[in-house]
Amino acid sequence: xxxxxxxxxxxxxxxxxxxxxxxxxxxxxxxxxxxxxxxxxxxxxxxxxxxxxxxxxxxxxxxxxxxxxxxxxxxxxxxxxxxxxxxxxxxxxxxxxxxxxxxxxxxxxxxxxxxxxxxxxxxxxxxxxxxxxxxxxxxxxxxxxxxxxxxxxxxxxxxxxxxxxxxxxxxxxxxxxxxxxxxxxxxxxxxxxxxxxxxxxxxxxxxxxxxxxxxxxxxxxxxxxxxxxxxxxxxxxxxxxxxxxxxxxxxxxxxxxxxxxxxxxxxxxxxxxxxxxxxxxxxxxxxxxxxxxxxxxxxxxxxxxxxxxxxxxxxxxxxxxxxxxxxxxxxxxxxxxxxxxxxxxxxxxxx
Ligand code: AMP
Numbered sequence: 176x177x178x179x180x181x182x183x184x185x186x187x188x189x190x191x192x193x194x195x196x197x198x199x200x201x202x203x204x205x206x207x208x209x210x211x212x213x214x215x216x217x218x219x220x221x222x223x224x225x226x227x228x229x230x231x232x233x234x235x236x237x238x239x240x241x242x243x244x245x246x247x248x249x250x251x252x253x254x255x256x257x258x259x260x261x262x263x264x265x266x267x268x269x270x271x272x273x274x275x276x277x278x279x280x281x282x283x284x285x286x287x288x289x290x291x292x293x294x295x296x297x298x299x300x301x302x303x304x305x306x307x308x309x310x311x312x313x314x315x316x317x318x319x320x321x322x323x324x325x326x327x328x329x330x331x332x333x334x335x336x337x338x339x340x341x342x343x344x345x346x347x348x349x350x351x352x353x354x355x356x357x358x359x360x361x362x363x364x365x366x367x368x369x370x371x372x373x374x375x376x377x378x379x380x381x382x383x384x385x386x387x388x389x390x391x392x393x394x395x396x397x398x399x400x401x402x403x404x405x406x407x408x409x410x411x412x413x414x415x416x417x418x419x420x421x422x423x424x425x426x427x428x429x430x431x432x433x434x435x436x437x438x439x440x441x442x443x444x445x446x447x448x449x450x451x452x453x454x455x456x457x458x459x460x461x462x463x464x465x466x467x468x469x470x471x472x473x474x475x476x477x478x479x480x481x482x483x484x485x486x487x488x489x490x491x492x493x494x495x496x497x498x499x500x501x502x503x504x505x506x507x508x509x510x511x512x513x514x515x516x517x518x519x520x521x522x523x524x525x526x
Pocket of ligand 1: 353382
């Protein structure tokens with residue numbers, strides 16, 4: 176049987192790279208669809224020299240997807256030369272590097288905060304002259320939950336800022352004094368069909384997502400523009416699966432792209448409780464080449480992350496009416512670690 180014969184349909188085996196909570200939720204959704212799958216728990220640059228293990232994996236599954244964007248490019252290319260990788264390696268390359276990501280978004284006609292690539296303290300000093308302060312210095316790669324970034328304010332020493340991010344290749348971004356942060360999730364099938372979930376309003380603290388609320392308190396036209404942003408990116412990337420796009424809403428109604436994630440996303444966890452078909456199921460459907468499911472909502476929802484010892488109240492949450500509790504089964508509780516989430520539902524509001 177050829178790859179293309181086996182690359183769509185409910186009987187193919189889906190390989191999921193990454194065994195964190197997102198991989199777990201993908202596997203759960205895949206199981207509901209009757210899809211067989213194989214989860215690879217860890218792939219690191221170091222492990223990746225183990226081409227034999229990857230070749231074995233490629234031989235055991237029909238299509239590959241992933242729960243995190245830091246799959247080493249070589250691993251993605253190696254797998255993509257053997258079987259379909261969905262979303263494809265281009266989505267990974269673009270989203271792994273903040274400079275490429277923002278450049279790509281601009282090329283797609285989307286607005287982004289002013290930015291400059293930074294490789295040295297001199298670059299940083301020069302960029303601060305044009306971008307101004309405050310500004311945010313972020314590592315180009317491997318940043319998540321606010322890690323690897325520092326705000327540079329008036330009087331701050333650029334050399335110290337570079338030291339704070341470990342002198343890694345970086346990006347300097349204008350600090351956006353946004354009114355709110357929203358995100359939109361789109362899903363695109365192998366046949367190019369695109370659907371989107373309603374945009375959500377996100378609150379971060381210490382760089383970590385705390386709550387996602389839907390509907391977002393934005394007007395309809397802004398919501399439509401946000402959805403269009405996701406659609407444009409998914410089309411330009413010839414994307415398959417769920418794509419998450421995080422946006423800043425400025426006081427004057429501008430939408431600026433902060434980042435995108437080529438995967439299911441924390442700000443879409445509410446979909447498992449409030450939608451006919453969750454982001455996880457839709458991702459698995461797309462990856463398996465099945466018809467996409469409805470992205471419509473039957474309830475309003477507020478998703479709250481249970482972080483660190485925030486999970487200790489799980490017993491009370493489990494007893495709440497109209498709440499859907501999801502625990503990740505992590506044994507070690509650490510400050511800042513996502514241990515679970517709860518989605519509180521309320522009747523659909525109508526405007
Ligand atoms: P990131 O990892 O880039 O998504 O950043 C994590 C959080 O830091 C974002 O959700 C924002 O709350 C904040 N942040 C990131 N970039 C900027 C920026 N250019 N201006 C203001 N806040 C930012």
